[in-house]
Amino acid sequence: MKNLKKAALGMAMALAFAGAAHAEGRTISVATDATFMPFEFQQDGKMTGFDVELVEALAKKMGDTVKWTQIDFKGLIPGLIAKRFEMAVSAIYITDARKKVVDFTNTYYPGGLVVLTKKDDTSIAGPADLAGKKVSVQVGTKSVAYMAKNYPDAQLVEVEKNDEMFNLLKIGRVEAAVTGKPAAINYAKLNPEVKVLPKQVTTEEYGMAVRKDLPELTAGLNKALEEVKADGTYDALVKKWFGEVK
Structure with a gap:
């Protein structure tokens, strides 16, 4: 009986951990305002830019894909609060006011x-x-x-x-x-x-905004950001879009 209870407890803990961890192979819904070259913009009918390529690279590291939604910048934070999408990436400054309603990844580029x-x-x-x-x-x-x-x-x-x-x-x-x-x-x-x-x-710092009810996504993005910085992907994107490595 004790062994059965231990097994049941172990299974329950495993399921809880699995639910808290970011599941691989999923589609992340990301909103942006693609009018801010070189971060995000439309070219030949396709969305591109530093933010777009960086998010795609992070998703690849996480074993995920990305579904982009194009909206006006003013709707990004309200859209996250309303759970219309999971994250917003559009050269968004990390501010104390925004941190009250959404989470942010670690900063990924300096600005101001x-x-x-x-x-x-x-x-x-x-x-x-x-x-x-x-x-x-x-x-x-x-x-x-x-x-x-x-x-x-x-x-x-x-x-x-x-x-x-x-x-x-x-x-x-x-x-x-x-x-x-x-x-x-x-x-x-x-x-x-x-x-x-x-x-x-x-002087400001850019961050990727994530819904507050998705801390596992924020953690996964931070881990992936560390990985793309370590393997040279990040520096290559910075050089491509800004002409210099930060």
Whole structure:
């Protein structure tokens, strides 16, 4: 009888462990706003970019596949809370406010907000010069609240998509744009009429957002992230999309 009880207890513990661990061979539902080159964007009708390839590499390490969902950035965190998908990856900054409602993986790339202006504009040398200027920012990103709080005299022009934010600057509808450093640098390389100011507005870290009821997924992603960094996959992706290894 004791042996039967021990066997039953052992089986129960094994089942509990199996339920807590991330099951291999499953499909992970991931949401993104694919308008933020070089992190995620559409090319020839296909989603690509640093985030996209990194997530695919992590899923491969975990023995899983990925199902992508494309939505506006402002809907990513609310979508996780509503359990519309399991994780969101879209150059999302790790913030204390977001950590209250979702979990984050370990940081996977350094970033920060910067100011983008026309190349021949000498009236804006740094964030302090944005007072009275029209500045485009994307709805749902940290730049909106941060600018409103710290630079209240700037005239914020809120848009839904990153490409709108950049285009308003390009056509002269705004005098500056505040966005993530890697994307700003990439845009400036492709559009020599604009420049990224050297003084950063903030220093941030990017993380992959995961539903709070899926701690096993967060743990699996962190383990896979360590593995792709160890085997050179991560450095290869950084070099491919940013031209340098961090």
